[in-house]
Amino acid sequence: MTNRQFNFSLTVGIALAIVGAFILSQAAVGLSLIALGLGIAALAVVTRFSSKDSAGERAAARVKPSRDDQAGYRSGALTE
């Protein structure tokens, strides 16, 4: 998820919740909008962090081994 997608989703979620709060006089409609808005915002946050985590894991997997590690691989010490 890109920054722009995340910002858009979060903004829409919060805006919906605010609109819902304004029309709480119609309880069912207002509460539905608040729930939907918070749901979208939460989903955006969860997606953002989970994709960051997995991106972090992928990045960690791509980290070049240190000289010592490389030496260990070469000697076969780290393969056992």
Added chain:
Amino acid sequence: MDVGIAFFLLGIVAALARTDIQFPKALYQTLILYLLLAIGLKGGIALAEHASWEILGQSALVISLGLILPLIAFPVLYHLGGLERYDAASIAAHYGSVSVGTYAVAVAVLEAQGIDYEAYLPLFVVLLEMPAIAVGITLARRAQAKASSREDTVKLLHEVFLNQGVVLMVGGLVVGLVAGERVAAVAPLFFDLFPGVLALFLLQMGMVAANCVKDIRRLGSFMLAFGVAMPMVGGFLGCLLGLAIGLSSGGAILLAVLGASASYIAVPAAMQLALPQANHSLSISASLGITFPFNILIGIPTYMVITQSLTGQVL
């Protein structure tokens, strides 16, 4: 709760529970044909009674709404969503056009609550079907150097102006306009049975929407946010326009619903011809899986509340 909405929820529950309900494709097609003709006929009778130059001016402004909506949707999808130009243009065209099913539900809700509206609104449904398709194609082809062949253009124009939705609704309008009171002969079929047929249609649509859940998961939070935000924007603009051109509160609500709804019958067919390289399942999933259920369950009452607060009238 409105009976139609209850049927829609029943369809969702049945699909989520994986109940094996067989809804014949031919019946679904028949229901759509029926709804298009019934709405057209009703509008034609109203036009025969209220035809005036004022409606012509209103129509021009309504067409401008159909041109503006895809121009709002496209930059959001293309620049913020990072979608391909073709996909963004195709989805924008869907959201600029209208859903007859959503309109039919809104009419049923207004009638159930005894809210008056201008009965010639089906004319606006027809007018709003087409402009968004033209805007969507223009937006997509700005990047395309290759000129389309004459045959392609003729095919496309045929799909835009002579698709089943336009032909049946315009046909119904003309028949209603010409026949006037004589339409009473077919009233038991087209008007008395309307709520029951709409309920059946919504049962099927509930199942279709629930089956889109997988696609919605795949689309992610951006498309979910877009599928809810765009109808809210379109609904608000439609409501403002309705009040500005002098429609009643009921008429403004219906124009809000038209601005908020996204096409899933006429535009997909036109876009498949015009932009074959676009991902059409993306547009259909957003339109049917997100926007249609949102409008039916939350959108329509929200537009009623917005209209009420703008006019200061208690509906």
